Amino acid sequence: MGLDLSTRLGRVRLANPVLVASGTFGHVKEFERYMDLGKLGGIVTKTITVKPRLGNPPPRIVETPSGMLNAIGLQNPGVERFISEKLPYLRKLGVPVFVSVMGYSTGELAAVTRALEKAGGFAGYELNLSCPNVAYGTKTAGTGARMFAHDAKLIGSAVSAVRRLTRRTLLAKLGPDVSDIARMARAAEGAGADGVSLINTFVAMVIDVRTRRPVLANHTGGLSGPCVRPIAVRMTWEAARAVKIPVVGIGGIASARDALEFLVAGASAVQVGTANFTNPAVSLETLDGIRAFMRRERIARLSDLIGSVKT
């Protein structure tokens, strides 16, 4: 049986729905010895900012029950060096590449977008509106928001700032620490996003009770891994019902079964994140498992699976 696993995000057609999540795939090259990168549905890069960022002091990582906290702090070489040093390799892979971008103001977001538009040669953007590990600037001041993703108006202004500069696919990555994810997804849609990616990590904390100190130097970090998956599935389901644009499901996916949950809940594609750290080939194993499931269940097209949850 010929299977059609293709899926669409904005103007980009993906050969299959399995992408790798931002910040979990190094500079991509680290994975080439473990897998055929050309078979991925897409790649979302480590988040890029206008200027280089050193990242946070260590410790940056702590393990939690079926999960982990990270506070990397967006360590990245800055957009100019990304374009000259990293992008040429990514272009050669023959896979849709979504550049994750972030800024502390709409002005910075526009600057990083302009630089990337000038360079070209990639599929689209994922707007990181929800990194929990960096201090946000003036744009969020006075709104009570800790990040763009916490405020529907800020989501709208950030998406608009990038939308007016590009016709490439634009995904808005939303954070889970909100009371109404559907409202945040609608704000992104209303501002012209081609899709929403969710969820980013939860703001979380681990304390060493003996020293009374937070384990992470940043005090808090982003919680990810299998422990967040049921919440991520619920949010994917809520967002997918609220918007017409595609939802990209993320959160603790480590197998085909996990990925299928998100697709059935309404995601048009999924991203594998933390699981890449313990099995570098897990994304393609997930894809193979989705294929096997579709054969077994006699489902010819991925689109027949997307949003098929019976409620």
Place this chain on the structure above:
Amino acid sequence: MYRERCRVLANGRVAPGHYVLRLGSARIARAAGPGRFVQVLCADSSEPLLGRPFSFLTARPGSFDLLYHVVGQGTRILQGLQKGDALWVLGPLGNGFGTKLGPGAEAALVGGGVGIPPLVHLAETLLKTRAVRPGKIRVFLGARDSTLLLCLKDFRKLGVDLRLATDDGSRGTKGFVTRPLERYLAEAAPAGTRTTVYTCGPTPMLKAVGALAERYGVPCQTSVEVPMACGFGACLGCAIKVNDAAGSSTDFRYAIACCEGPVFDAAALVWD
């Protein structure tokens, strides 16, 4: 670098709370180098989630040994493993110690705690490659008490010059391992020594050893231990502060210990 399901060939106690796990893998054993490491998934479930990094104690055709200290959830699982069980292993990872030394080279290996095992592998390699003659490898080991001086038998078999220190004086010099090291460097340095210091162990020891090496003007290769999630450069979690020769806006940057290290030139490390 390989990802492989490895069989447990042996798993036995070598000191209080310390065990040696022998795992089968021809490819990983062949590529093993002193100071390089593997990431071991202690369970097939998500509990615990992350791999545990271990450097090689030694490697031989077909298998390699890891020495671990039972300290938490992951190592407790390892302790219960029996011959025939299997684990996912990723590696070898990291750069490892540099073992190409000039003629007439001498080596001072300084270890404490679970930093000692990779120095066994290092001493073996220095001897096998004839980089240093047996009598010119001096091994300085430190521990809380004599029962925790790991790998003594392994070093004895190699015929290296052993110098011990314990906090309680139950074996060797009483006090830190830096005392016998400093005595040695003070004697050797005026004679225009060609000594390279190699060190692995607790961070306070690494700092002190690096400072001594600097004072006596000898190169020092330091293997650091930092919390790590992936071990191969995917997460950027294992940051360690190093001098930034490239000189950007700051005078330091965060190196990623799993791929740029875990062995660094002591002079490049910036301790806070």
